[in-house]
Amino acid sequence: MSELSARAAAEDPDNFTTFHIERIRGVSDVICGDALPGELPTITCKFTVRYWSSNAYQVARLIKKDGIWEIDQALTVTRKRR
Secondary structure (H helix, E strand, C coil): CHHHHHHHHHHCCCCCCCCCCCCEEEEEEEEECCCECCCCCEEEEEEEEEECCEEEEEEEEEEEECCEEEEEEEEEEEEECC
């Protein structure tokens, strides 16, 4: 958490940034396309993140940096669970 705050402060020191953290209960329905070659290989995935009070449906582009896949861009739709 402190790393996120430090990064946000370094990128834009004139703004105040807060983060709300909610514990993840699970990740499901993961479907990924084929990796696209290039200087930084990319892959697009669709998945559902289950939080305690909501589900987040995501489509994300992942980039492979230093042997690790990282989310580069994501589109998220969140729905509260009943």
